[in-house]
Amino acid sequence: MMVDAYAAGVNAFLATHRVLPIEFWLTGDRPEPWTPADTIGWIKMLAWNLGGNWRRELLRLQLAASLLPLAAFALQVGGARVAGETLVPPGASPHTYEPTPAQLRRLSRARVLVLNGVGLEFWADKVIAAAANPRLIVVRTAAGLPVLAGDADEPGGNPHVWLSPRDAIHQVEAIRDALIRADPADAPAYRANAERYAGELRALDREIRAAVATFRSRKFIAFHPAWAYFARDYGLAEAAVKLGRVALHVHDRPA
Ligand SMILES: [Zn+2]
Numbered sequence: 001m002m003v004d005a006y007a008a009g010v011n012a013f014l015a016t017h018r019v020l021p022i023e024f025w026l027t028g029d030r031p032e033p034w035t036p037a038d039t040i041g042w043i044k045m046l047a048w049n050l051g052g053n054w055r056r057e058l059l060r061l062q063l064a065a066s067l068l069p070l071a072a073f074a075l076q077v078g079g080a081r082v083a084g085e086t087l088v089p090p091g092a093s094p095h096t097y098e099p100t101p102a103q104l105r106r107l108s109r110a111r112v113l114v115l116n117g118v119g120l121e122f123w124a125d126k127v128i129a130a131a132a133n134p135r136l137i138v139v140r141t142a143a144g145l146p147v148l149a150g151d152a153d154e155p156g157g158n159p160h161v162w163l164s165p166r167d168a169i170h171q172v173e174a175i176r177d178a179l180i181r182a183d184p185a186d187a188p189a190y191r192a193n194a195e196r197y198a199g200e201l202r203a204l205d206r207e208i209r210a211a212v213a214t215f216r217s218r219k220f221i222a223f224h225p226a227w228a229y230f231a232r233d234y235g236l237a238e239a240a241v242k243l244g245r246v247a248l249h250v251h252d253r254p255a
Pocket of ligand 1: 224226251
């Protein structure tokens with residue numbers, strides 16, 4: 001039990017600091033010869049532990065989000081109360097990605113899994129079953145939003161809702177509710193943070209609306225049909241140029 005608790009603390013530390021591989025820490029197996037960087041890593045980890053940070057880290061709510069924008073939403077709502085990771089690495093395409101075994105192990109201990117939904121996480125059911133974590137709260141943040149038709153690769157509809165600030169507010173509220181379920185004691189903080197961030201998204205919505213009003217043309221070109229919801233909200237016409245399943249950084253950007 002003690003070892004589990006400590007391993008969780010070290011894992012949480014490594015999730016944010018990446019100093020030493022945890023498998024080495026716990027088993028003593030070293031994949032590579034000792035280097036000066038390892039010594040520095042040890043010193044850093046010791047200093048960090050002596051500062052009491054690992055205990056604080058251990059108390060943070062462990063969370064995983066499929067996409068960077070969803071992780072950003074979760075951090076806005078959770079603040080310092082949550083720690084976790086983005087499953088799809090920056091620059092990678094969520095349309096082809098699947099979680100790694102190491103991510104799966106961390107999911108087996110996490111409290112909240114933030115998904116987009118609308119078929120984007122085609123791996124979700126398999127991964128949730130494999131994580132076998134009865135405490136894991138899974139939130140599909142697009143649930144309840146009107147879904148636009150997708151292309152041939154998107155039979156469930158176009159999943160790119162997070163690129164619309166208005167839909168993003170819905171997703172932020174879904175994350176808020178999931179965090180409250182996982183950690184009811186901190187509900188007032190999650191509500192306040194979500195309200196503040198929704199206010200920022202509403203301001204962004206007004207800003208875009210004002211900018212679009214000055215445009216002479218309402219047509220734009222995108223290399224991936226990602227901006228359909230944005231176009232719908234602001235009266236723009238997207239002429240999508242399909243280049244196959246290309247990894248594009250539109251997925252990495254919060255609305
Ligand atoms: Zn996409």
